[in-house]
Structure formats: structure tokens, C-alpha cells
Amino acid sequence: MAGDPRPIGVFDSGMGGLTVLRALVARLPEEQFVYLGDTARLPYGTKSPDTVRAYALQATHLLLSEDVKMVVIACNTASAVALDALGEALAPVPVIGVIEPGARAGVAATRSKRIAVLATESTVKGAAYAQAIHRLMADAHVEQMACQVFVALAEEGWADTRATTAAVEDYLQPLFAQADAPDTLVLGCTHFPVLATAIQRHVGDAITLVDSAETTAAAVAETLAGLDLKASADSGTRAIRFFATDSPERFARIGAIFFGGAIDDEAVTLVDLKMA
Amino acid sequence: MAGDPRPIGVFDSGMGGLTVLRALVARLPEEQFVYLGDTARLPYGTKSPDTVRAYALQATHLLLSEDVKMVVIACNTASAVALDALGEALAPVPVIGVIEPGARAGVAATRSKRIAVLATESTVKGAAYAQAIHRLMADAHVEQMACQVFVALAEEGWADTRATTAAVEDYLQPLFAQADAPDTLVLGCTHFPVLATAIQRHVGDAITLVDSAETTAAAVAETLAGLDLKASADSGTRAIRFFATDSPERFARIGAIFFGGAIDDEAVTLVDLKMA
Incomplete structure (x- = not known):
């Protein structure tokens, strides 16, 4: 061949x-x-x-x-x-x-059918991930969260600085403080894999991070x-x-x-x- | 009249x-x-x-x-x-x-003739503040620093969060760790006055913050x-x-x-x- x-x-x-x-x-x-x-x-x-x-x-x-x-x-x-x-x-x-593969991986990873999507403001507003996830898993509970500061942190090369740790906490604490917290986090922006280490450390190993790049x-x-x-x-x-x-x-x-x-x-x- | x-x-x-x-x-x-x-x-x-x-x-x-x-x-x-x-x-x-008034205020405020300009990457690259300051004070020592993450923090409304405090420290510590640190800080981006409280707290009251808005x-x-x-x-x-x-x-x-x-x-x- x-x-x-x-x-x-x-x-x-x-x-x-x-x-x-x-x-x-x-x-x-x-x-x-x-x-x-x-x-x-x-x-x-x-x-x-x-x-x-x-x-x-x-x-x-x-x-x-x-x-x-x-x-x-x-x-x-x-x-x-x-x-x-x-x-x-x-x-x-x-x-x-990138959206369909990210949604498919999120659906494959979740056990609780509770998926959070971290993305830019415009992606959240367009709700394309939520729609793609619901096409694959109609009863999924999807929370979308705009994490605009992550874009600047990634572009500055601040993969895991104190500012990055603090921003991860500020964005994600409310999401995981609730009773029915998601078990799967879709990184719905191509910038966010740069911050994956800081995000995983904050949410813990029980939460699956889905990277739409992979x-x-x-x-x-x-x-x-x-x-x-x-x-x-x-x-x-x-x-x-x-x-x-x-x-x-x-x-x-x-x-x-x-x-x-x-x-x-x-x-x-x-x-x-x-x-x- | x-x-x-x-x-x-x-x-x-x-x-x-x-x-x-x-x-x-x-x-x-x-x-x-x-x-x-x-x-x-x-x-x-x-x-x-x-x-x-x-x-x-x-x-x-x-x-x-x-x-x-x-x-x-x-x-x-x-x-x-x-x-x-x-x-x-x-x-x-x-x-x-906004540049000429900001430069003029920086020159009026400095005692040591050491002025730092915080701005966006493109403003730093264009060096318009440094040029304007040097036209007014030929022997001024001007340091420019691109603080791109500040833009996103301001747009997110994070005027004084933990992430903002950490970002201020990460950007400004090297500037003030040196022997001949500036005594005047020009906020050379219209976004930065939103973060003025966090910046002033980090640098201390001995440093004059010049806000080009004012x-x-x-x-x-x-x-x-x-x-x-x-x-x-x-x-x-x-x-x-x-x-x-x-x-x-x-x-x-x-x-x-x-x-x-x-x-x-x-x-x-x-x-x-x-x-x-």
C-alpha cells in the first residue's frame, strides 16, 4: 500500500x-x-x-x-x-x-451524566457543546461555564502560576461546591489544555478532564x-x-x-x- | 456667557x-x-x-x-x-x-526619574509612552511592561480577586525587586484603572500610580x-x-x-x- x-x-x-x-x-x-x-x-x-x-x-x-x-x-x-x-x-x-469529538468524549467519560463544559464566552452563548452532548445523551445534565481569563493566562504562558491556580479556584469552586457536581469536565476551548495540570489538581483525580485536542x-x-x-x-x-x-x-x-x-x-x- | x-x-x-x-x-x-x-x-x-x-x-x-x-x-x-x-x-x-496626558502626569509625579509603564503588548512594542516621556524628560529611565492578563481580568470584572492579586505580584515583583525601582507607575491601558486598588496595595503608597483616564x-x-x-x-x-x-x-x-x-x-x- x-x-x-x-x-x-x-x-x-x-x-x-x-x-x-x-x-x-x-x-x-x-x-x-x-x-x-x-x-x-x-x-x-x-x-x-x-x-x-x-x-x-x-x-x-x-x-x-x-x-x-x-x-x-x-x-x-x-x-x-x-x-x-x-x-x-x-x-x-x-x-x-473540534466540538463533536469533544462532546463524544465527554459522553463516553461520564458516569453520572453530569458534564461541565469550560469554554469562551461566545462558545457558551452559542451552546454548541451542550447541543452536541444532548444529541448523543438526551438526559445529560450539561453546565456551561465561560472562563475568559483562562485564554489570557494560556496566551501569557502562565500554565501553572499562582494567578492560574487562583483563577481556576474562582471559576470552578461554585461548580464543584454543589451537591450534584459534574464528574466530567470538557475543555471546550483550544487554549485550555495548556492549563490542564492546574485544573486537574484543583478538581482532583476523580473528575475526568476531556481535552478536545486529543x-x-x-x-x-x-x-x-x-x-x-x-x-x-x-x-x-x-x-x-x-x-x-x-x-x-x-x-x-x-x-x-x-x-x-x-x-x-x-x-x-x-x-x-x-x-x- | x-x-x-x-x-x-x-x-x-x-x-x-x-x-x-x-x-x-x-x-x-x-x-x-x-x-x-x-x-x-x-x-x-x-x-x-x-x-x-x-x-x-x-x-x-x-x-x-x-x-x-x-x-x-x-x-x-x-x-x-x-x-x-x-x-x-x-x-x-x-x-x-490618552498617551500625551499620561506621559505628562508621569513626568510630573516622578522624583527619581524612574518611571514604569504598564500597558498592552502592542502599546509596549510601539513604545509611544516611552517616546512621549523622553520628549518631556530626556534623562528619564523608562521601563515598559506588557501586562496582557490584566486586560482579561478587568474585562471579567475581577478588580481585586485572588487571581488579580497573584497576577499583580507575578508581573510587578521583578520590577520592584531591583535596586533602582521606579517611583511612578503609569497605567498605560484604559483597562488598568479597574485594577488600581490591587496594584497600589502591592507596590505600596510610596509609589505614585498615574491613571491616564484622570x-x-x-x-x-x-x-x-x-x-x-x-x-x-x-x-x-x-x-x-x-x-x-x-x-x-x-x-x-x-x-x-x-x-x-x-x-x-x-x-x-x-x-x-x-x-x-
């Missing part, structure tokens, strides 16, 4: 999606990747669904022009509002978002196998290329926090999507 | 500028105000100077159409890159930014008097109108933190600057 050597495209509004890329890279050692962060236009979370769809279409068309065999939408907002439109526009290239990587592996799109072991040495719509220097610097390893800013290409 | 009853226009990329409006309202009880927050396009800090200038021109033209007698640029990024262009475009209406209000009062633009006591009851380019509901809710008082979302008009 020769395998399909084409790269997998990964798209995010910024750098948070690099936690998803990190999980993909770890799980799929044979695959090549192209990552695009629309850093000039972030955050998507405060923009209208129409605007987010238009931006996501521009971005994923750039990935198509790089001959990707699959597109991963590593962005909660774009997954929530643009996944169907992107699936249609990019067909036959398969498109996978579960999305699992869904991608499954889809690759199902559609016979896997690369073979002799597809060449690992190559990851990065595109950003603003400052490659900042992308490489802040991105390293999310990717969990250095990014050479020479490997980051500046691209103008309005011109693409 | 009849006085000039026209309103003062205040412009910011979002809601942080409401700390400046709050200071203006307190200092100028006779004046009327129109505030515009370009919330759909924030943050300005990550955008190119050309884009920020274009956005700021659109925004301030809307204020002109409301017949304002003066425009206050209550946004550090726009003050840093667009003040000259706005001054030309809006003449003869005077335009005042000092900008003083500069506005001075300019009004100088140009004979003051309203008289009988200019009518106080009216403050708000315009936002996205979600009036969110503007009223988060804005109340910065304004230091409730904002009725009925008083917030949604406006599309691209169409204006």
Missing part, C-alpha cells in the same frame, strides 16, 4: 489550534501537516456567524491550494457556526471540527483509516508548515506555548487571505 | 475607554457626551497602523456627524498611531489622545477652557449617549465594569461603521 502522502490541513483563528496540531502530530507520526492561523482577524468569537463563515471559507481555500487531503477546523467558533458550510464547500475533502486527533485518525487516506511509513520525513495572516514572529513565539515545542519563525509564512 | 452646549465625543476600540469617560463625567458636570466603541473590530492592538488609522477615521466621522465640539481618543493604540492623522482630518475640532480628563478640561468651548451650567440635564458596532447588550454589561456604574442597554445604539 503506497498510502496518501498529501498533508492534513489544520485551521484556527489563531494559535490555540496548535494544541490540536500537537495532538495530531503525536498520534499520526507518518502524516505531514499545514497549519493556518488567521491571526490578523482573531478573535472570531465576537464576530457574526456570517463573517466567521466567510473568513473560514477563505482560510480553508488556502489550505486546499496546498493540496490537503483533509481539513481539521481546530477552532471552536468556526466549528460551531461554519462546519456544515465548509463540508459542502470543500467536498470531497473531508472536514472535521479526541479530535482520535477522530482524525479514525476518518483517515476509514477513507483509506493514511500516509505510509515511507511518505518522507515529517514536515509541518505554518501560515499566519499577521506577524510570523509573534506566531512562533506565542505559538510555541500551545504547540509545546519551539516553532522556527522561518517556517511561518505570512499570507494575506483577502488577496488569496 | 452662553457656553457651548455641544457634546464631547469619546472614541475607543471597545469598552476600556469608558474609564476615561467616567473621569470626564466626574470632572465636567456641565458637559454632554457621545461615546463610540468599535467593539466589532476590536482589538486594534494587533492590527496594522494603516488599518487602525482607517478605522479611527470612520469612527470619528460618526462622532462629527453627532456635532461634537471635541474628540477624545480614549484608546492607546489609536492615540499612538492615528492622533496626527485625526487632528488633520477633524480640524478645526480639537482631538486629544490626566486625560484634566487635559480635556484645560483645552475646553483654553478654546472657550465649555458648556454653561444651564446647558440642560446631563445626557450620555453610547454607540457600539457590536452587541449593545454585551457593551452595557461589560461596559458597566469600566464605567463604574450601570449602563442601560436602551441607551446603546448599534451602528455599522462600514456603512456610515
Whole structure:
């Protein structure tokens, strides 16, 4: 079997999606990747669904022009509002978002059917996780909590500082102080895996943390196998290329926090999507 | 003397500028105000100077159409890159930014000529405060520090929580641990006055905190008097109108933190600057 050597495209509004890329890279050692962060236009979370769809279409068309065999939408907002439109526009290239895998993993993990979703304000407002969980488990009790400060803490690289510990306590204490506390916590923002150690320490080992980066990587592996799109072991040495719509220097610097390893800013290409 | 009853226009990329409006309202009880927050396009800090200038021109033209007698640029990024262009475009209406008044107050307050500026990453990178301070005091020693997490803490309304205390310590300890520590701290971001109590407690009363909201209000009062633009006591009851380019509901809710008082979302008009 020769395998399909084409790269997998990964798209995010910024750098948070690099936690998803990190999980993909770890799980799929044979695959090549192209990552695009629309850093000039972030955050998507405060923009209208129409605007987010238009931006996501521009971005994923750039990935198509790089001959990707699959597109991963590593962005909660774009997954929530643009996944169907992107699936249609990019067909036959398969498109996978982060919300469905995160919801599926949350449902698989819970014993008490009480799941909490930590996310950004806009994701909470759109309720996409709650809907996805209820489609899979109609009687699940879902609590959504906006943890906006976590985004800034993760971007500052404060994975486990005193401020992070205090913010985790301030957000999560009310959630776990109640009688019917959740037994499963879905990290519904691509920034939050950076803070996983601090969160797990606060909630204790009895609570399962579900990281949509890991579960999305699992869904991608499954889809690759199902559609016979896997690369073979002799597809060449690992190559990851990065595109950003603003400052490659900042992308490489802040991105390293999310990717969990250095990014050479020479490997980051500046691209103008309005011109693409 | 009849006085000039026209309103003062205040412009910011979002809601942080409401700390400046709050200071203006307190200092100028006779004046009327129109505030515009370009919330759909924030943050300005990550955008190119050309884009920020274009956005700021659109925004301030809307204020002109409301017949304002003066425009206050209550946004550090726009003050840093667009003040000259706005001054030309809006003449003869005077335009005042936040950086010059903040720098002037810092220079007036320091005894040791050692001033620290706390700001956002983009303001630090642009070094507008350092330049403004050096124009006034060539031998000043200026340290700039990006405190990005403060923005999220302020927007969350966490004025003085444990997480805020810890973040203040993490950012400021290195600054004050050195032998020649600053004696003056310029709050170079419109969000930061919300955290002033926590910051002052950490640094102690010997350090002067300079709030560019207060000092900008003083500069506005001075300019009004100088140009004979003051309203008289009988200019009518106080009216403050708000315009936002996205979600009036969110503007009223988060804005109340910065304004230091409730904002009725009925008083917030949604406006599309691209169409204006």
C-alpha cells in the first residue's frame, strides 16, 4: 500500500489550534501537516456567524491550494457556526471540527451524566457543546461555564502560576461546591489544555478532564483509516508548515506555548487571505 | 456667557475607554457626551497602523456627524498611531489622545526619574509612552511592561480577586525587586484603572500610580477652557449617549465594569461603521 502522502490541513483563528496540531502530530507520526492561523482577524468569537463563515471559507481555500487531503477546523467558533458550510464547500475533502469529538468524549467519560463544559464566552452563548452532548445523551445534565481569563493566562504562558491556580479556584469552586457536581469536565476551548495540570489538581483525580485536542486527533485518525487516506511509513520525513495572516514572529513565539515545542519563525509564512 | 452646549465625543476600540469617560463625567458636570466603541473590530492592538488609522477615521466621522465640539481618543493604540492623522482630518475640532496626558502626569509625579509603564503588548512594542516621556524628560529611565492578563481580568470584572492579586505580584515583583525601582507607575491601558486598588496595595503608597483616564480628563478640561468651548451650567440635564458596532447588550454589561456604574442597554445604539 503506497498510502496518501498529501498533508492534513489544520485551521484556527489563531494559535490555540496548535494544541490540536500537537495532538495530531503525536498520534499520526507518518502524516505531514499545514497549519493556518488567521491571526490578523482573531478573535472570531465576537464576530457574526456570517463573517466567521466567510473568513473560514477563505482560510480553508488556502489550505486546499496546498493540496490537503483533509481539513481539521481546530477552532471552536468556526466549528460551531461554519462546519456544515465548509463540508459542502470543500467536498470531497473531508472536514472535521473540534466540538463533536469533544462532546463524544465527554459522553463516553461520564458516569453520572453530569458534564461541565469550560469554554469562551461566545462558545457558551452559542451552546454548541451542550447541543452536541444532548444529541448523543438526551438526559445529560450539561453546565456551561465561560472562563475568559483562562485564554489570557494560556496566551501569557502562565500554565501553572499562582494567578492560574487562583483563577481556576474562582471559576470552578461554585461548580464543584454543589451537591450534584459534574464528574466530567470538557475543555471546550483550544487554549485550555495548556492549563490542564492546574485544573486537574484543583478538581482532583476523580473528575475526568476531556481535552478536545486529543479526541479530535482520535477522530482524525479514525476518518483517515476509514477513507483509506493514511500516509505510509515511507511518505518522507515529517514536515509541518505554518501560515499566519499577521506577524510570523509573534506566531512562533506565542505559538510555541500551545504547540509545546519551539516553532522556527522561518517556517511561518505570512499570507494575506483577502488577496488569496 | 452662553457656553457651548455641544457634546464631547469619546472614541475607543471597545469598552476600556469608558474609564476615561467616567473621569470626564466626574470632572465636567456641565458637559454632554457621545461615546463610540468599535467593539466589532476590536482589538486594534494587533492590527496594522494603516488599518487602525482607517478605522479611527470612520469612527470619528460618526462622532462629527453627532456635532461634537471635541474628540477624545480614549484608546492607546489609536492615540499612538492615528492622533496626527485625526487632528488633520477633524480640524478645526480639537482631538486629544490618552498617551500625551499620561506621559505628562508621569513626568510630573516622578522624583527619581524612574518611571514604569504598564500597558498592552502592542502599546509596549510601539513604545509611544516611552517616546512621549523622553520628549518631556530626556534623562528619564523608562521601563515598559506588557501586562496582557490584566486586560482579561478587568474585562471579567475581577478588580481585586485572588487571581488579580497573584497576577499583580507575578508581573510587578521583578520590577520592584531591583535596586533602582521606579517611583511612578503609569497605567498605560484604559483597562488598568479597574485594577488600581490591587496594584497600589502591592507596590505600596510610596509609589505614585498615574491613571491616564484622570490626566486625560484634566487635559480635556484645560483645552475646553483654553478654546472657550465649555458648556454653561444651564446647558440642560446631563445626557450620555453610547454607540457600539457590536452587541449593545454585551457593551452595557461589560461596559458597566469600566464605567463604574450601570449602563442601560436602551441607551446603546448599534451602528455599522462600514456603512456610515
